[in-house]
Amino acid sequence: MRTPHRGIAVAVAAAAALFPAAPSALATASTAGPRVSCTATLSAPTREAAFGEAAKATGAPEPLLKAVAYMLSRWDDHRGKPSSDGGYGVFDLGDRAPEAWDGADKGRAAGATSQIAAAAGLTGLTADVLRRDPNANICGGAALLASYHDGGDGLGSWRDAVARFGAKNDFVRQVYQTLRSGQSRVTADGQRVTLAADESVTLPAMRLAADESVTLPAMRLAAGADVDCPAGLDCEPIPAPYAKGSAAEPDNTTDYGNHDLADRTGPGGPTLDYIVIHDTEGYYDPSVRLAQDPTYLAWNYTIRSSDGHIAQHLDAKDVGWHAGNWYVNMHSIGIEHEGFAGTAAWFTESMYQTSATLVKHLAQKYGIPLDRAHVIGHDQVPGTVLGATKSMHWDPGPYWDWDHYFDLLGAPIGGDLKTTADVAPGDVVEVRTGYRDNPQPVTGCAAASPPSPDCVTGAGTNFLPLHQSPSETAPLAADPGWKPGSTAGSTYASDISARVVSGHKLVVAQVQGDWIGVWWAGSLAWLHNPADRPVVVRTQAKTVTVKSATAPAAVYGRAYPEASAYTGTGIPVQALSPLEYKIPAGQTYAVSDDDLVTDYYRATTFDGSAPGDRTDLKGQDRYYQLWYAHRQVFVRTAEVDLHDAQRSPVSSTAPPVISGSAKVGGELTASPGTWSRQVAGFTYQWYVDGAKVPGATEPAYRPGAGDLGKSVLVEVTVDDPYFTATSARSAATGPVAPGMFTSAQPPAVSGTPKIGRTLTASPGAWTPAPEKVAYQWLRDGVPVKGATGRTYHLKGHDRGARIAVRVTVSAKAYAKATATSAATRPVTTR
Numbered sequence: 001m002r003t004p005h006r007g008i009a010v011a012v013a014a015a016a017a018l019f020p021a022a023p024s025a026l027a028t029a030s031t032a033g034p035r036v037s038c039t040a041t042l043s044a045p046t047r048e049a050a051f052g053e054a055a056k057a058t059g060a061p062e063p064l065l066k067a068v069a070y071m072l073s074r075w076d077d078h079r080g081k082p083s084s085d086g087g088y089g090v091f092d093l094g095d096r097a098p099e100a101w102d103g104a105d106k107g108r109a110a111g112a113t114s115q116i117a118a119a120a121g122l123t124g125l126t127a128d129v130l131r132r133d134p135n136a137n138i139c140g141g142a143a144l145l146a147s148y149h150d151g152g153d154g155l156g157s158w159r160d161a162v163a164r165f166g167a168k169n170d171f172v173r174q175v176y177q178t179l180r181s182g183q184s185r186v187t188a189d190g191q192r193v194t195l196a197a198d199e200s201v202t203l204p205a206m207r208l209a210a211d212e213s214v215t216l217p218a219m220r221l222a223a224g225a226d227v228d229c230p231a232g233l234d235c236e237p238i239p240a241p242y243a244k245g246s247a248a249e250p251d252n253t254t255d256y257g258n259h260d261l262a263d264r265t266g267p268g269g270p271t272l273d274y275i276v277i278h279d280t281e282g283y284y285d286p287s288v289r290l291a292q293d294p295t296y297l298a299w300n301y302t303i304r305s306s307d308g309h310i311a312q313h314l315d316a317k318d319v320g321w322h323a324g325n326w327y328v329n330m331h332s333i334g335i336e337h338e339g340f341a342g343t344a345a346w347f348t349e350s351m352y353q354t355s356a357t358l359v360k361h362l363a364q365k366y367g368i369p370l371d372r373a374h375v376i377g378h379d380q381v382p383g384t385v386l387g388a389t390k391s392m393h394w395d396p397g398p399y400w401d402w403d404h405y406f407d408l409l410g411a412p413i414g415g416d417l418k419t420t421a422d423v424a425p426g427d428v429v430e431v432r433t434g435y436r437d438n439p440q441p442v443t444g445c446a447a448a449s450p451p452s453p454d455c456v457t458g459a460g461t462n463f464l465p466l467h468q469s470p471s472e473t474a475p476l477a478a479d480p481g482w483k484p485g486s487t488a489g490s491t492y493a494s495d496i497s498a499r500v501v502s503g504h505k506l507v508v509a510q511v512q513g514d515w516i517g518v519w520w521a522g523s524l525a526w527l528h529n530p531a532d533r534p535v536v537v538r539t540q541a542k543t544v545t546v547k548s549a550t551a552p553a554a555v556y557g558r559a560y561p562e563a564s565a566y567t568g569t570g571i572p573v574q575a576l577s578p579l580e581y582k583i584p585a586g587q588t589y590a591v592s593d594d595d596l597v598t599d600y601y602r603a604t605t606f607d608g609s610a611p612g613d614r615t616d617l618k619g620q621d622r623y624y625q626l627w628y629a630h631r632q633v634f635v636r637t638a639e640v641d642l643h644d645a646q647r648s649p650v651s652s653t654a655p656p657v658i659s660g661s662a663k664v665g666g667e668l669t670a671s672p673g674t675w676s677r678q679v680a681g682f683t684y685q686w687y688v689d690g691a692k693v694p695g696a697t698e699p700a701y702r703p704g705a706g707d708l709g710k711s712v713l714v715e716v717t718v719d720d721p722y723f724t725a726t727s728a729r730s731a732a733t734g735p736v737a738p739g740m741f742t743s744a745q746p747p748a749v750s751g752t753p754k755i756g757r758t759l760t761a762s763p764g765a766w767t768p769a770p771e772k773v774a775y776q777w778l779r780d781g782v783p784v785k786g787a788t789g790r791t792y793h794l795k796g797h798d799r800g801a802r803i804a805v806r807v808t809v810s811a812k813a814y815a816k817a818t819a820t821s822a823a824t825r826p827v828t829t830r
Contacts, residue, residue, distance in 0.1 A: 035122055035123075035143075036057050036058055036122050036123045036139065036142075036143040036146075037057055038054075038057060038123050038124075038125060038135075038136060038139035038140075038143075040053040040056070040057065041053040041054045041057060041135050041136075041138060041139040041142075042133070042135050042136060042139065043135075044135055046191060046192075047075060047090070047134060047135070047138070047187065047191040047193050048191070048192065048193050048194065050134070050135040050138045050139070051065050051066050051069075051138060051193070053139075054138045054139045054141075054142035054143075055142065057139060057142065057143075058139075058142040058143050058145075058146040059146055059149075060142050060145050060146045060149070060158075061155060061158070063155070063179055063195060063196070063198065064145075064155055064158055064162070064175075064179065065138070065141070065142050065145065066183075066193065066195040067175045067176070067178040067179045067195060068091070068141070068145060068162060068165060068166070068175055069090050069091050069138070069141065070178055070183055070193075070195065070349050071166070071171065071174050071175050071178060071348065071349050071350045071353075072087070072090075072091060072092040072166075072306060072307070072348060072350065073089070073090050073091070073092055073306075073345070073348055074185065074187070074344070074345075074347065074348050074349050075090055075185065075187050075191070075193045076090070076187045076188045076189070076344065076345035076346075076348075077089050077090055077134040077137065077187070077188075077189060077345070078345055078346075079189075079345075079453055080131055080132040081451065082095065082131075087115075087306050088116065088130065088131040088137065089130070089131065089133075089134060089137030089138075089141075090134055090137050090138050090141065091137055091138065091140065091141025091142075091144075092306045093114075093115040093116050093119055093130060093131075093137060093140060093141060093144070094114050094115040094116065095114050095115075095116045095127075095131070096114050115144060116130055116131065116140075118144055118147070119140030119141065119143055119144045120140070122140070122143040122144060122147060123136075123139055123140050123143050125139070125140060134189075134191075144165065145158075145161055145162070145165050146161075148160070148161035148164045148165060149161045155176075155179065155201060156202060159172055159176075159204055162175050162176075166307065170232055170233070170234065170354075171307065171350070172204055173203060173204055174349070174350060174353055176201055176202070176203050176204060177203060178195065178349065179195070179198055179201040180197065180198060180199055180201045180203065181197055182194075182195050182196050182197030182198070183195045183349070184436060185435075185436045185460065186436060186439070186456075186458055186459055186460055187344075187345075187456075187459075188343050188344045188345040188399075188453070188456050188459055189453070189456055190456050190457065190458050190459065227310075227312045228312060228315070228316055228362070228365075229310060229312065229358060229361065230357055230358070230360075230361040233310065233354060233357055233358060233361075234307070234308065234309050234310060234354065235309075235310040235311075235312060235358075236309075236310070236311055236312070237311075237312050238288055238291070238292065238302075238311040238312070238313055239292075239313060239314075240258055240259055240291045240292060240298030240313040240314050240320075241257070241258060241292060241293075241294040242256070242257075242258075242259060242261065242294075242318075243256060243257065243258075243294040244256050244294075244606050245257070245294075245295070249606070251606055251607040251609070252605045252606065252607055252609045252610065253605065253606050254604055254605055254606070255606075256294075256605075256606040257293075257294045257295055257296065257297065257298075258291070258293065258294050258295070258296050258297050258298040258321065259297070259298040259314055259318055259319060259320050259321055260318060260319040260321075260601075260603035260614075261318050261319075261603070261608065261614065262317055262318050262319045262330075262601060262603070262614065262616075263317055263614075264316060264317045264318070264319070265315075265316050265317040265366065266317065268614075268616065269599070269601070269616035270330045270331055270597065270599055270601045270616045271331060271597055272316065272331060272332070272333065272366040272367070272368060273331040273332070273368060273374060273593075273597070274328060274331055274332035274333070274368065274374050274375070274376060275332060275333045275334075275335065275359055275362060275363065275368055275374070275375045275376070276322065276323050276328065276332045276333070276334045276335070276376055276377070276378055276381065277335055277337065277355075277375065277376065277377050277378065277396055277400070278299065278322065278334060278335065278336045278337065278377075278378045278393075278395055278396065279336065279337050279338070279339040279340060279341055279346075279347075279378075279395045279396040279397065279400070280302065280336045280337065280338050280339060281340055281341065281395065281449065282338075283338060284302065284304045284305065284338040287302055287336060287338065288302050288311050288313075291311075291313045292313075297320070297321035297322065298313050298314055298320050298321060298322070299313060299314070299320045299321075299322035299334035299335070299336050300312065300313060300314045300316065300320055300322075300333045300334050300335060301313065301333075301334075301335045301336065301358065302335075302336045302337075302338070303335065303336070303337045303338065303351055303354060303355050303358075304338050304351070305337070305338040305339055305346040305347070305348050305351055306348065306350070307348075307350050308348070308350035308351045308352075308353060308354030308355070309354075310354060310358060316333060316362070316366065319601065319603065320332075320333075320334050322334035322336075323378065323381045324378075324381060324384075324391075324392055324393060325381050325382060325383070325384050325392075325557060325558065326384065326558065326601075327384075327557070327558035327559060327560065327600075328381050328382075330599070330600075330601045330616075331597070333362055333366075333368075335355065335358070335359070337351055337355060337396065338351070339351075339396070340397075340449045340450075340451070340452045341394060341395040341396055341397025341398075341399070341400075341448070341449045341452070341493070341494070342397060342399075342445035342446065342448055342449030342450075342452025342453075342455070342493050343399060343445060343449070343452040343453055343456075344399035344400075344401075344459060344460070345453075347396075347399065347400060347401070352401070352404060352405060352408060353408060355405070356405055356408035356409050357408075359375060359409060360409050360410065363375070363409075370406075370409050370410070370411040371411065371503070371592075372402070372406070372413065372501075372502075372503030372504065373592030373593060373625065373627070373632055374592075374593070375406075375409070376632060377395065377396050377400065377402075377501070378392075378393045378394075378395045378396065379392070379393060379394045379395060379396070379397070379496055379630060379631070380630065380631045380632050381393070381631065381632070382556075382557035382558075382579065382631045382632060382633045382634075383481065383557045383579055383580075384557045384558055384577070385557070385575075385577035385579075386577055386578060386579060386580060387484075387580070388557070388579075389481030389482055389557075389579060389580055389631075390481065390482060390483070390484055392482075392631075394493075394494045394496055397449065397493065397494075398440070398442050398461045398462055398463055398493065398499070399459065399460070399461065399462070400462055401435045401460070401462060402433075402435075402462045402501060402502040402503055403432065403433065403434060403435050403462070403502050404435060406503065413430065413432050413502050413503045414430050414432045414537035414539070415537075417537040417538065417539075417680070418537065418680075419432055419533075419534040419535055419536060419537050420534050420536065420537065420538060420678055421514070421529055421530070421531040421534040422538075422677055422678035423508050423511060423516055423529070423536065423538065424508065424511060424648070424677070425508055425509060425510060425511065426507075426508065426588075426648065427507075427508040427538055427648060427722075428505060428506070428507055428508075428538070428539055428540060428541045428543065428590050428645070429505070429506055429508060429516070429518075429536035429537065429538055429539060430503065430504070430505050430506075430536065430537050430538075430539040431464065431500050431501070431502055431503065431504045431505075431506065431527070431535060431536055432502055432503075432535060432536065432537055433461070433462055433463060433464050433500075433501070433502040433535060434460075434502075434535075435460040435461070435462060435502075436460045437460070438460055438461055438462075438464070439457070439458045439459055439460060439461060440461040440463060440464065440465060441465075441491045442455045442459075442461060442491055442492075442493050443455055443490075443491045443492055443493065444491075444492045444493045444494075445493045447493075448492060448493035448494040449493060449494070452493075455493065462501050462502050463499035463500060463501045463502070464499070464500050464527060464528070464535060465477075465489075465491075465498050465499065465500075466489075466498045466499075466500055466518070466520055466525035466526060466527055467498070467525065467526045467528075468488065468523075468525065468526070469526060470512045470513070470515030470517070470526045470528075471515075471526075472528065474526070475487070475488035475489075476488050476489035476490065476491075476497065476498035477489055477497060477498035477520055477521070477523070477525035477526075478497055478498075478521070478523070479496070479497035479498070479521050479629050479630065480521065480522070480580050480581065481521070481579055481580035481581055481629070482495075482496060482497050482629070482630070483495065483497050484580065496630040497521075497629075497630075498525070499630055500520075500527065500630070501630070504627055504630075505539060505541050505590040505592070505627045506518040506519070506520075506527070506536075506590065506627065507519055507543055507588040507589060507590055509524060509587075509588070510524070512526075514528060514529055514530045514531060515527065515528055515529065516529050516536070519587045519588060519589055520629055521581060521628065521629035522552075522581055522582050522583065522584060522587070538648075538722040539722070540645040540646075540647075540721065540722060541590040541591055541592075541645055542590075542591040542594055542642055542643060542644055542645050543588050543589065543590055543591060543642075543643045543645075544583070544588070544589055544591055544624060544626065544635060544640040544641065544642055544643070545583075545585075545586075545587070545588050545640060545641050545643070546583050546584070546585050546587075546639060546640055546641075547638075547639060547640060547641055548585065548639075549585055550585065551585075552582035552583055552584045552585065553582065553583040553635055553636070553639035553640050554578035554579075554582065554635070554636070554639065555578060555579050555581035555582060555583065555626075555628060555633045555634070555635055556576065556577075556578055556579060556623070556633065556634040556635065556636070557579050557633060557634065558574075558576075558634065559596050559597070559598050559599075559623040559625075559634045560574045560576055560598070560599075560600050560619070561574075561598050561599060561600055561617055561618060561619020561620075561621060562576075562619050562620065562621040563576075565617060565618070565619035565620065565621075566617065569611070569612045569615070569617060570610075570611025570612045571600070571602045571611065571612035571615070571617055574600050579633065581628065581629070581633065583628075583635065583640065588643075589626045589627060589628055590626065590627045591624050591625065591626055591627075591642065592625045592626060592627050592632060593624070593625035594624050594625075594642065596622070596623050596624065596625055596634070597618065598618060598619040598620070598621050598622060598623060599616050599617060599618045599619065600616075600617045600619075601614075601615070601616045601617075602614070602615050602616075602617060621636060621637075621638070622636070622637040622638075623635060623636055623637060624637060624640065624642065647721070647722060647723050647724045647725075648677070648722060648723050648724070649723070649724055649726075650675055650676055650677045650679060650718055650720075650723040650724060650726050651675065651676045651726060652673055652674070652675055652676075652726065652728035653673075653674045653675060653676055654673045654674040655673050655728050655729065655730055655731065656670050656671060656672055656673040656714055656715075656716040656728055656729065656730040657670070657671045657673065657730060657731075658670055658712070658713070658714060658730050658731075658733055659671070660700075661737075662703065662711075662712060662733035662734055662735075662736050662737065663703065663736060663737040663738065663739050663740065664703050664704065664705055664707065664708055664736060664737070664738055664739030664813045664814060665702060665703070665704075665739035665740070665768060665814070666702065666703065666739065667700055667701075667702055668686075668700065668701045668702070668703070668712060668714075668733070669699060669700045670684055670699050670700070670701075670714040670716065670730065672716045673716060673728055673730075675718070677723060679718050679719075679720045679723060680719070680720040680721075680722075681719040681720060682716050682717060682718060682719050683697065683716070683717045683719045684696075684697055684698060684699050684714055684715070684716055684717075685697055685714070685715045685717070686701040686712065686713075686714050686715075687712070687713050687714070687715065688703070688706075688707050688710050688711070688712055689710040689711055701714070703736045704813075705739075705811075705812050705813035705814075706813075707736045708736055708737075708738060708813040709735045709736060710735060710736055711732040711733050711734065711735060711736070712732065712733045712736065713729055713730050713731065713732040713733070714729070714730045715727050715728070715729045715730075716728055716729075716730075738813055738814055738815045739768070739811075739813055739814040739815070740814065740815055740817070741766050741767065741768070741770065741809055741811075741814060741815075741816075741817035742766070742767045743764060743765070743766055743817070743819050744764075744765040744766065744767055745764045745765035746764045746819050746820075746821060746822070747761060747762060747763055747764040747805055747806075747807040747819055747820065747821040748761075748762045748764065748821050748822070749761055749762075749803065749804065749805055749821050749822070749823075749824055750762065753794065753803060753824040753825055753826070753827045753828065754794065754827065754828050754829065754830060755794050755795065755796060755798065755799060755827060755828070755829050755830075756793075756794060757793075757794050758791050758792065758793050758794070759777075759791065759792045759794065759803060759805075759824070760790065760791050761775050761777075761790050761791070761792075761805040761807065761821070762821075763775075763807045763809070764807060764819060764821075766809050766817070768811065768814070769811075770809035770810060770811050771810060771811040771812065772809065772810045772811070773807060773808070773809055774788065774807070774808040774809075774810075775788055775789060775790055775805055775806070775807060775808075776788055776805065776806045776808070777792045777803065777804075777805050777806075778803070778804045778805065778806060778820070778823075779798060779801045779802075779803060780801045780802055780823075781804070781823075783806075792805070794827055798827045799827055799828070799829060800826050800827060801826065801827055802823035802824055802825065802826055802827075803823060803824045803827065804820055804821050804822065804823040804824070805820070805821045806818055806819070806820045806821075807819055807820070807821070
């Protein structure tokens with residue numbers, strides 16, 4: 001039996017912990033009255049303000065309220081609609097009482113009730129208002145969280161309360177990680193909420209919840225399966241059936257479902273090369289039931305919105321039917337995320353974090369690259385044959401935050417490179433759209449993805465629009481496969497014709513001011529790349545151009561073997577059908593994988609008895625995988641030339657310059673000069689009289705004694721993986737002059753100035769330390785003949801005089817320097 005998601009019993013004692021004056025507040029709310037006033041929260045003008053008012057009303061820390069709600073909903077309100085577990089609103093308040101603490105109807109707390117009911121008792125608000133009104137939901141969630149608090153100061157004292165609220169083994173850690181990192185976003189209904197980062201927050205250790213350490217293994221054994229998830233992640237097996245259409249069918253029937261058996265994690269193949277990110281376009285429970293329907297189709301995992309809980313349906317070795325493209329199915333793991341492509345509301349932070357943890361585990365285990373060409377959206381899967389592209393899917397849609405997702409994967413889009421407006425024809429660039437600060441026009445969300453709400457103006461998006469000419473008013477780029485017959489793309493939610501999504505690589509064909517002309521679906525399209533907010537990073541990738549000067553190269557949706565590969569296998573030849581696209585002469589596209597497997601996995605009968613069944617047939621023909629329009633596609637190597645990634649040329653437009661004083665011990669500093677392109681960094685090498693100085697590779701150099709009388713220059717070399725390692729030299733300095741001593745502390749005279757006593761000189765402090773020190777004693781400022789030692793014995797002729805010492809220091813390659821001490825008081829006889 002599955003462990004209940006909300007193993008939370010809200011009893012009278014929960015309220016009593018916060019409000020001891022009313023131990024029966026929940027049961028008698030109608031007579032005893034509410035214990036939290038939500039008046040100020042209800043009237044708060046923004047969601048940001050509502051969190052502040054709720055914190056004041058309940059005593060719960062405002063940052064903690066924001067972090068908990070962020071993990072549950074990313075601060076989105078579902079417009080009164082429940083999540084899969086019966087939760088509502090910003091705090092995903094549950095609307096049903098927990099079934100049992102242990103999944104076997106044992107240990108139920110007396111008086112257990114739902115979160116909605118408990119929040120209603122604490123606040124006096126009705127359950128309906130708590131479901132529908134975002135501010136009311138925030139107040140109710142804050143009151144409920146506060147009721148779980150057992151006392152204590154500081155955020156650390158709230159961990160148990162957070163654990164009870166989330167009822168998920170890694171929820172507490174995720175909340176406190178959010179407190180450390182901070183978050184800010186515009187919600188699906190246009191509300192901006194900000195949680196400032198607090199690096200002083202201590203993260204709790206990751207551990208399994210106490211009840212799960214018992215229930216999960218028992219559940220797995222009962223199900224007869226285990227889960228392929230990293231340790232500590234909230235996963236359960238809900239296997240997809242492999243069954244005949246009816247029991248009466250023979251074992252060799254072709255009527256079966258809802259996936260195929262294979263050996264993808266073993267030698268039989270096919271290989272695992274992709275992870276496909278889907279959204280369910282439905283709710284969690286119905287989606288999971290579909291995966292259990294032998295007449296439907298299966299994928300590998302489903303992830304719940306409210307808490308990131310994961311259900312695994314297929315072993316990685318078997319082939320799911322999820323991508324709409326058999327070649328991609330053969331080579332991919334499919335992950336469905338509860339939600340709808342027309343809204344960001346269902347893509348919670350808890351979902352993002354658990355999904356990323358799962359994907360990182362799978363990618364490492366099965367050798368799948370963590371990049372946007374192998375961890376792909378369903379919308380990036382190509383059609384299979386001519387005319388099929390228009391029927392492909394567009395999920396997870398414009399509101400899936402690819403930038404954030406790849407940050408969580410530890411593989412940030414564009415790496416640590418900065419976006420740049422310095423691009424030139426021939427450059428390969430990777431698009432980094434941003435999300436929160438990238439609101440693009442989207443229309444028709446409710447119609448394209450019901451029950452999504454209307455599109456929200458100002459909501460973050462994961463794409464940038466491409467235009468047919470370098471102007472914001474120009475028509476959007478067209479996609480002849482996605483929208484056949486259309487001359488331009490549109491802003492409609494499902495129309496990906498002109499959308500370049502974060503992580504996509506493009507080849508620059510032209511540059512006009514702030515606009516970059518790139519090759520897109522066989523035509524030139526224009527991307528706005530303003531200098532004050534550039535959206536691309538320079539990158540490197542192999543590229544292809546067509547071999548023929550007259551005939552374009554065909555584009556395919558499957559890398560299937562050539563016809564001759566099927567000879568003698570009993571497997572019918574799978575026709576190679578080009579898609580609606582071409583690569584014309586003169587156009588260049590970036591390669592996303594140049595080491596593809598050309599194969600076809602045959603699976604047509606339930607028992608695998610048909611000729612060639614459960615065989616991965618490999619061919620000799622070869623393909624490259626390309627970034628092409630919005631999708632990943634394939635092109636035959638026989639039709640294109642492959643060009644290795646090349647560093648772009650760069651030249652010095654003004655030589656490096658040395659500043660500072662060319663003297664021993666002085667500091668010389670190099671500026672790199674100016675260059676024809678914006679360069680990420682430089683290396684330095686200093687030379688003295690034309691000879692390289694070993695180890696002198698910093699931007700600054702101090703000439704040593706051996707450099708006296710010699711000239712110095714610096715060689716600056718471009719240090720940027722995108723550009724050739726071009727060097728330029730500065731002009732040489734004049735001969736290095738002797739160094740100069742500096743006095744940090746003047747000389748001093750110690751001893752009693754009396755006849756018969758001895759005075760002692762201290763040389764003071766010098767930089768650098770002198771090699772030699774000479775002394776000259778002074779009587780009333782006049783040198784005393786022969787008095788050149790460190791000490792001076794006072795005699796009768798010194799009576800009444802003031803005694804001082806002059807110190808002279810010297811060292812090789814340094815000019816001599818002198819300094820005089822302060823004089824003593826007049827010498828006396830006693």
